[in-house]
Amino acid sequence: MNELLPWLRLIMKRRGRLAAGAALMALTVIAGLGLLALSGWFITASAAAGLLMAAGVRVAFDVYVPGGGIRFFALTRTLARYGERVYNHNTVLTLLADLRIRLFRGLASRPAASHASRRGSDWLSRLTSDLDNLDTLYLRLMAPTGLALLLSGGLVAMVAWVYSGLVALAAGLMLGAALVVATFVVYHQTATLSRRRVGKLERVRGLSIEHLEAQAELKAAGTDKTNQMRLLDLAENLSGDQAKMDQRIGWCGSGSSLLMHTAAVASLWFGLTLVESGQVSGPIVAALPLALLGLNELYSVLPDTFGRLGGTISSATRLNRDMKGSPDEGLTGQYGSKPQAAIKWQNASFGYPGLPPIITNWSFHVHTAERVGIVGRSGTGKSSLADMAAGLVQPTSGHCWLGGKPGEQPHWQAWLEHVSYLTQTTRLLEDTLRNNLLIGAPEATDAELWHVLEAVCLTELVLTLPQKLDTWLGAYGRQVSGGEARRIALARVLVKPAKLVILDEPFTGLDSHTRDRVRTRISRRLEGKTLVAFAHSTEALPTVDKMIEI
Amino acid sequence: MGTLAGLLTIVQMGSLAYIIHxxxxxxxxxxxxxxxxGLLLLALALRAVSQGVQSRFMAHGSRTVRDNARRQLLAAWHKAGPLRLLDESAATLSREWLDQVEALHGYFARYLPQIQLAVLIPLAILVTVIGLDWLAALFLLVAAPLIPLFMALVGMGAESLQRRHFQTMGRLSGQFLDRVRGLTTLQLFNQTGPAAxxxxxxxxxxxxxxxxxxRVAFLSSAVLEFFASVSIAVIAMYIGFGLLGYIDFGPASELTLFSGLFILLLAPEFFQPLRQLAQHYHDRAAALGAAELIVMRLSDSEPTRPQTENTAHEEAIASPDVIALNHAGVIFSDGRVGLNDVSMTIDKGERLALTGPSGGGKSxxxxxxxxxxxxxxxxxxxFGRRPGDQIIGWLGQSPYIAHGTWKDQLRLTAPHASTGEMKEALAFVGLTGTLASRPQGLDSPISEAGIGLSGGQARRLSLARLFLSPAELILMDEPTAGLDADTEKLLLASLKxxxxxxxxxxxxTHHESLLxxxxRKITLRAGRCVHE
Structure with missing residues (x-):
């Protein structure tokens, strides 16, 4: 349950909205309850009065007050119901946006590269379904449970006042039991299944994405049918679990409803004994069971929600874990003065836990305004060195001083202000070409964007696009070829006015002709800046002053 | 079962009314x-049991439906082929397959059974009420048919809105995921704040x-609520006045507390199935929205092959030992020309290089x-068959590396390969040393995005897949892109x-040593063979 706390706190920030929504919900239920109870009282009372009148007794029976009350409840209920649904769904959507933004900011506060090992395609799509699980917390769980407790308590108090404490105790016990069955018992019965279900769902989701992304390999090898069968088996297992859960929820729901109705019957029984002894009037005894029956409306939504609570909790657990990431050890604050565009590695080693180290005892110094090329075979840790230079990862031992002054270890975000880094993998956003470039320099003018496109030899291509800079780069940016995407990413890095530029395999996917043209043009843009470029061979490097091999 | 529960409700309310009377x-x-x-409690218990059994039936029915829908979607993916599947992001498609199919659950487990209940139970209640007081029954009768009418009117608008809602939701979560996926990029440029x-x-x-x-969708339930509340109010007033003797026409004079209370108790139950129907109406709208997307996907995946089926088949029988293209052309759905009237033959065992500018039609x-x-x-x-009907070796520009162990990687395309065969294949591509440094050998995990495996090593791993494959035809798209000299040498040796x-x-390829x-070399420019 503790896992839910941070999210509950976030939800409670909208306290005003939540309270208003709950009040509307309460008004709806009370109006329904009142309508039935008052009608029952009215009929019974008029029957008693009718009998007396038929016997010739003159009785004053006011029909207008209860009549008006009945009409009032009927109208209130309709309006309150409509208002409640509209208002509360607006609340739910607001909360959903809150949750998403909170999660995004949480994830963004750590370098994403540092917890890359835990990420995968399944991780990403899982986020959405985990968030969807949390958004029902308020409307389905908090509000109805709270109201059920409140209204049941209110009714029991009324019973105690009108009848006797004993009747109230009996009714209260039975209502309490109904509430427990609809909440805790359901939760207990489904928690394991529901937690397991979320885990299985995650696995099936991962496999289905794998099945899609590996489609080319699978189809070529003729193994897509077997892969498909495996996927179907898992999905069927999943829906089997779902069916089992639905059944258990169904049984608990009917059990809870049985207990609640029994409470109504019991209160009638005790009530009638009190009528016999003349302590209470008949019509009131008729009204009470009807009011209890009206509670059914609240109780009946509970089993479904508590059936999913197990899954909701494990969703929250995973989201909390995702947002944690690795701690920013020793990295605090800003630079005292403007840092130099220089890097110094000193006996730095790096490796992932459980794997042999990628870099051992690496020492090297990149001076300000120097252009350095670092060449190495694959697997020699070039990308890890690049990540280190950008401050995204820390050496597992030794040092990597950023900004020239040994001893100064600023926050990674402060260092990134001064660095422009082209990572080995090309990642374009699903957005327009313009917005993809503006990430590098939000203030850049169109002229500057065209200028940088010229530097990566993309001007001709973009001019042929009907929407020019406003062309949308589709899912995964796949409407552009690999080489084009690489050059867009390069342009984005070049447009950023940073003094240190890190390029990891800048020319992947470019044919030799284009590569030579781009090399010449970008070297002009890079003049006066510090450049650290990594590549697998010398011809894949931009123009540099100094080259080393690892 | 639902009907049984409804009938038991009538018994329950009858005995309750009688007791008070x-x-x-x-x-x-x-x-x-x-x-x-005793009767009252018995009715309650039986009702609970029948409700439980009812939920059991509903769960099973919907399970079957969902399994079927998933199977059909998978078949559709299979038909569409890898290239068309890439038009959509894998996350979107997988969401459709898992979550949208899940949305069908409400429809089949709740809405469909409820339609029958919404007819049967009110009918049974109506018959009971007619026996008690025909005038009160008339109130219910007048109110009831109006409800579906109004709901249908309101629902019509809601449906198309709901469909749009589904699309927006898909796009929104797509964008959210895209930003999370590009988080490193956004962080590198200090753009996470604006992105948020x-x-x-x-x-x-x-x-x-x-x-x-x-706002529109909820109108339908508001209409229902209105009729239900007003009917209860009217009936309560009618019965009250009747019991007081103020009404001296019709059956009112025969009303007793029993019949009056019974009618009052039944009135909400009369509307209850309808009310639930309205609640589940959203399930219906959601399911229809989802179903529409699913059906769209199913029909969308029909391959767009207009007239060539027969000729392709005849050609296939004609030439079993060569790969033959006869005036082949490809036009993409957006009108771009991929290939334009290409004719050529490739002999069995031939080594053919495709060159030309990017976008020229090689891929x-x-x-x-x-x-x-x-x-x-x-x-x-x-080789005498339609393309895709035989096993092919495929090495793309960015080979797919799954989230799993080394074994999983190789089993993806060679499910029956033995450990020995796998080790042999890895030895061919020079990965024996790397493997030896992993504590669990073939069972060591390789995670996605290259952690634990460099780009060159990933390429070698995908090359090992080809060594395990019996394919007679091997297709490669820029196999040397981004490779270091050693891996490149290895690749060339493997190809030999x-x-x-x-x-x-x-x-x-553009690579000299591969060329x-x-x-034989073929240059493709603007979808045409320029020279051989």
């Missing part, structure tokens, strides 16, 4: 009513659109030969091995 009007002592209390603002703004837009849907030709996409004109036959084994090699390996 007997105690208050007939002034019977409570002890004499024990039998009636954009997400916030788009979520707000989404909320506004959705609220428009819901399209490879996809065509692999059977990932159909020719929109002309015909293609691979494949050629010696008599396999046919077709590769798109030297080829027996």
């Amino acid at each position: 007997a105690a208050i009007v007939l002034e019977r002592p409570v002890d004499q009513l024990t039998g009636w209390f 603002d954009i997400l916030q703004a788009r979520s707000d837009d989404f909320r506004r659109i959705t609220m428009k849907t819901l 399209t030709l490879l996809h065509l030969l692999a059977g990932f996409m159909p020719a929109t004109s002309g015909s293609v036959a691979v 091995t494949f050629a010696d084994q008599g396999r046919t090699l077709v590769f798109a 030297a390996l080829a027996e």
